[in-house]
Amino acid sequence: MIDPYALDWLALALRWFHFMMGVAWIGASFYFVWLNNSIRPPSPAQEGVAGGLWAVHGGAFYEVRKLQGAPARLPEVLHWFKWEAYLTWLSGFALLVLSWWWQAGTRMVDPAVAALSPAQAVGVGAGTLVLGWLVYDGLCRSPLRRHGAALGLLLLLFSAGVAWGLSQVLSARAAWMHTGAMLGTWMAANVLFVIIPGQRAMVDALVAGAPPPVERGAAGALRSLHNNYLTLPVLFVMISSHFPSTWGHEHGWAVLVGLGLVGALYRHWVNVGERGRPQPLVLVASGLLLVALGFVTRPAPAPVAAPGQAAVPLTRVQQLVAVHCLGCHSATPLQPGFPVAPKGVVFDRPEDIERQAAAIHQQVVQTRVMPLGNLTGMTDEEREIVAAWVQGRGATP
Ligand code: HEC
Numbered sequence: 001m002i003d004p005y006a007l008d009w010l011a012l013a014l015r016w017f018h019f020m021m022g023v024a025w026i027g028a029s030f031y032f033v034w035l036n037n038s039i040r041p042p043s044p045a046q047e048g049v050a051g052g053l054w055a056v057h058g059g060a061f062y063e064v065r066k067l068q069g070a071p072a073r074l075p076e077v078l079h080w081f082k083w084e085a086y087l088t089w090l091s092g093f094a095l096l097v098l099s100w101w102w103q104a105g106t107r108m109v110d111p112a113v114a115a116l117s118p119a120q121a122v123g124v125g126a127g128t129l130v131l132g133w134l135v136y137d138g139l140c141r142s143p144l145r146r147h148g149a150a151l152g153l154l155l156l157l158f159s160a161g162v163a164w165g166l167s168q169v170l171s172a173r174a175a176w177m178h179t180g181a182m183l184g185t186w187m188a189a190n191v192l193f194v195i196i197p198g199q200r201a202m203v204d205a206l207v208a209g210a211p212p213p214v215e216r217g218a219a220g221a222l223r224s225l226h227n228n229y230l231t232l233p234v235l236f237v238m239i240s241s242h243f244p245s246t247w248g249h250e251h252g253w254a255v256l257v258g259l260g261l262v263g264a265l266y267r268h269w270v271n272v273g274e275r276g277r278p279q280p281l282v283l284v285a286s287g288l289l290l291v292a293l294g295f296v297t298r299p300a301p302a303p304v305a306a307p308g309q310a311a312v313p314l315t316r317v318q319q320l321v322a323v324h325c326l327g328c329h330s331a332t333p334l335q336p337g338f339p340v341a342p343k344g345v346v347f348d349r350p351e352d353i354e355r356q357a358a359a360i361h362q363q364v365v366q367t368r369v370m371p372l373g374n375l376t377g378m379t380d381e382e383r384e385i386v387a388a389w390v391q392g393r394g395a396t397p
Contacts, residue, residue: 025084037274089188106373110171163253180237190223232263248367311392
């Protein structure tokens with residue numbers, strides 16, 4: 001058994017690294033999208049030059065030229081952009097294994113959703129990544145590749161289906177994370193299997209003096225376009241842990257699809273704007289959808305206590321917390337694997353419980369993610385007692 005504290009630091013280092021590489025990848029790819037969109041044909045026209053632009057940044061001027069086709073000879077130093085993508089995926093995958101597959105029993109399995117064994121849950125997660133890629137890649141190679149909009153719609157439906165399917169077998173958060181991991185896998189695999197090999201074929205053709213492989217260029221462009229629209233939805237999944245009302249919603253998969261659309265629409269607005277054809281309505285649609293989702297995911301107001309119904313005393317909740325929470329959420333946790341209280345949340349003193357009533361309500365009643373993996377077997381009746389107590393003190397969030 002590895003020291004849980006060491007595992008925690010491993011997760012810290014991996015998450016930080018994942019974030020760094022993600023920022024580098026997305027930064028570079030957004031920069032190139034911007035560059036391509038912003039470049040304008042030279043005037044007067046220049047032989048072999050498709051366009052160019054000037055930029056000033058960090059105290060220097062930069063002149064960029066985009067060529068029609070390939071340069072006459074291969075430059076000595078040619079920069080490729082691929083390691084950011086590979087390392088983002090590798091660190092993300094390691095994090096998935098460490099934080100989810102390794103702890104599948106408590107984090108991926110939710111007995112209230114489906115009675116899977118931890119191994120089955122990991123199988124579902126791994127299968128989603130592999131099969132998801134095979135389906136996506138197959139669709140991108142089919143004749144549909146020439147019908148961008150239809151393909152895009154089909155991919156949206158497929159992703160929605162995966163999110164829904166996972167939500168029928170895994171815990172709500174695990175379903176979200178694995179949908180995000182599948183989309184992130186498409187992005188990185190696009191770079192590894194299609195975009196970079198296509199560029200290599202281009203370079204080889206240049207060296208051999210052969211005509212550039214047009215078909216492979218088109219395939220790479222399609223995958224780059226998908227990556228561009230997938231970026232913001234995947235980024236949201238990364239930060240979604242902070243927002244239990246999203247994945248914790250009873251139709252969390254639909255909320256994920258909705259938020260994914262918000263991100264993709266926003267990205268579309270940026271893309272067309274950069275090309276000099278601003279479409280403000282797209283931005284409005286993205287914003288309105290975000291606001292609408294905010295309303296949809298708002299928790300239903302708690303029912304008003306019947307007159308004469310006795311308020312639940314704090315001491316009753318204290319008993320429940322002692323049984324179901326203190327194992328982990330204490331200054332000195334007794335639950336193996338928890339050297340410190342998760343997220344620093346402790347309920348040792350009655351005033352700790354009082355103060356965090358809203359958070360307790362959210363975790364125990366609304367999203368039901370606590371007690372973690374329901375290790376202690378908290379019953380629905382007990383959750384109702386917590387709900388009644390919170391409501392009685394008028395602190396229902
Ligand atoms: C087996 C250990 C365990 C038990 C038992 C447990 N928790 Fe947690 N709790 C966790 C972990 C792990 C996290 C951090 C989850 C994460 O990273 O999102 C957490 C996080 C929380 C948070 C903070 C959520 C946030 O995102 O800020 C609250 C509040 C909470 N738990 C309440 C409870 C309550 C109330 C109970 C008892 C009904 C309980 N927990 C039982 C392990 C446990």
